[in-house]
Amino acid sequence: MATPARVVIPFEGEGAGRGPLSWGQIESWQAVQRLGHWMPIGGVRPVPAGTTLTDLVGELRFTVQRHVTLRTRLHVPDDGGTPEQEVFAAGELVVEVYENVDPEAIADGYRVRPLNFATEWPIRAAVVCHDGVPAFLVALISHFAMDAAGAATMLREVAERPQEPPAGLTPLQQAAWQASPSGRRQNASAQRHFEAILRTMPPQRFATPVVPRSPRYWRARFDSAALPLALRAITDRLEVDPAVTLLAVYAAALHETFGLNPVVIRPLVSNRFRAGLSDMVCTAVQAGLCGVDCEAGFDEIVERTRKAALAGFKYGYFDQRDLWALRDRVAAERGEPLEIGCFLNDRRGPVPMDRPSAEQIEAALPESRLSWITRQDHPALEPLILDVEDLPEVPGAVRCTAHTDTALLAPRDAERVLWNMEHLAVSFAHPAHSSLG
Numbered sequence: 001m002a003t004p005a006r007v008v009i010p011f012e013g014e015g016a017g018r019g020p021l022s023w024g025q026i027e028s029w030q031a032v033q034r035l036g037h038w039m040p041i042g043g044v045r046p047v048p049a050g051t052t053l054t055d056l057v058g059e060l061r062f063t064v065q066r067h068v069t070l071r072t073r074l075h076v077p078d079d080g081g082t083p084e085q086e087v088f089a090a091g092e093l094v095v096e097v098y099e100n101v102d103p104e105a106i107a108d109g110y111r112v113r114p115l116n117f118a119t120e121w122p123i124r125a126a127v128v129c130h131d132g133v134p135a136f137l138v139a140l141i142s143h144f145a146m147d148a149a150g151a152a153t154m155l156r157e158v159a160e161r162p163q164e165p166p167a168g169l170t171p172l173q174q175a176a177w178q179a180s181p182s183g184r185r186q187n188a189s190a191q192r193h194f195e196a197i198l199r200t201m202p203p204q205r206f207a208t209p210v211v212p213r214s215p216r217y218w219r220a221r222f223d224s225a226a227l228p229l230a231l232r233a234i235t236d237r238l239e240v241d242p243a244v245t246l247l248a249v250y251a252a253a254l255h256e257t258f259g260l261n262p263v264v265i266r267p268l269v270s271n272r273f274r275a276g277l278s279d280m281v282c283t284a285v286q287a288g289l290c291g292v293d294c295e296a297g298f299d300e301i302v303e304r305t306r307k308a309a310l311a312g313f314k315y316g317y318f319d320q321r322d323l324w325a326l327r328d329r330v331a332a333e334r335g336e337p338l339e340i341g342c343f344l345n346d347r348r349g350p351v352p353m354d355r356p357s358a359e360q361i362e363a364a365l366p367e368s369r370l371s372w373i374t375r376q377d378h379p380a381l382e383p384l385i386l387d388v389e390d391l392p393e394v395p396g397a398v399r400c401t402a403h404t405d406t407a408l409l410a411p412r413d414a415e416r417v418l419w420n421m422e423h424l425a426v427s428f429a430h431p432a433h434s435s436l437g
Helices: 023-035 053-066 103-112 148-160 171-178 181-198 226-238 242-258 298-314 320-334 358-367 411-429
Strands: 005-012 017-020 040-046 072-075 084-087 090-099 123-130 133-142 217-224 263-269 290-292 342-346 369-376 384-390 398-405
Touching: 005 053, 017 171, 023 171, 023 320, 040 103, 040 148, 053 090, 053 123, 053 133, 053 148, 084 171, 090 103, 103 123, 103 133, 171 181, 181 290, 181 320, 217 226, 217 358, 217 411, 226 242, 226 298, 226 358, 226 398, 226 411, 242 263, 242 290, 242 298, 242 342, 242 411, 263 298, 290 298, 298 411, 358 411, 369 411, 384 411, 398 411
Parallel strands: 090 123, 263 342, 342 384
Antiparallel strands: 005 090, 017 084, 040 133, 072 084, 123 133, 217 369, 217 398, 263 290, 384 398
């Protein structure tokens, strides 16, 4: 690949300062360290016809100047402890400009190359031209700097170019509140909630495989049109929030697959409902902790999940360092290790509020497909993360992506979880039509 041209973009912005990480940043930083990856989000975006290199440089300068997280570097202690962050008032972003190359290859190269958070900005960008005319913008940003909600705000503001300063609390301001008496009370309440779950959960989350796999970390993709239809029917029948229905079906499927009770899940909580966080470009999402007693009929499992979810979202704003310390202490007192690496990331958009018929749901079942899409030794993956998102190419369908560590979860068991989710949802969408109802 030819050596790219380099464009240096000087920038200036408000909010300079140095201080501790926010809770969201702590959780992201620990994931970066644990998984050995800078956790980039973003990718390749075609640019509209007539867009010039000057236009794209202006877009990148506007973005970096406006959002403090893109002007942040870390001071990492030698002992491996929690870093401090420093927001810079000025600096330079270097953008690479390529001619007639595959933009996806550029993005892939950016993803696999490690990022030094102490000396680099958490954004990498390139422009790919065809015959001298910009055709694609490649932009990857670390999850440490922003989550999906923050990315959506950033993209909206790139299009709108607001002139007023960003509203909300910067990560430095978030960290200051978290260290206040109110913040310490929030964290203490969350830790009490977590301790009650840790003391009653089964020590082993999954049936640990006997035979090791190589590569170790696998991803499965399950596309289903029947699952979202069935979830909608359950949501309407039981009058609960769509997020609760999905969490309940996931919990029931884990119980069905492994026979463990209570089922402990870490749902990702956006925390954007909290004061000062709604439109801030930062990482505010954290994984809460929910325990669901699944020794019950399905409708009762949904009700128990509703209560568990309310608490899980309420206490999904906390210092994760204290959770790890609490887990280790409770595990030592119980005399057995505790594994809590079971996550649910509900990425779906607005869910229609209706009740599809049993015939509609059953007609969609033959379209379900499951496949293993990646196997890798690096970067690492958590024991189980389930991402659920809308499938744009099939309106109304969802895609469930299971990220697994096969040292702890056998591929066949991961498949069973996915199929059990669909089977249970379909069975209890219209109980009168099901032999399980």
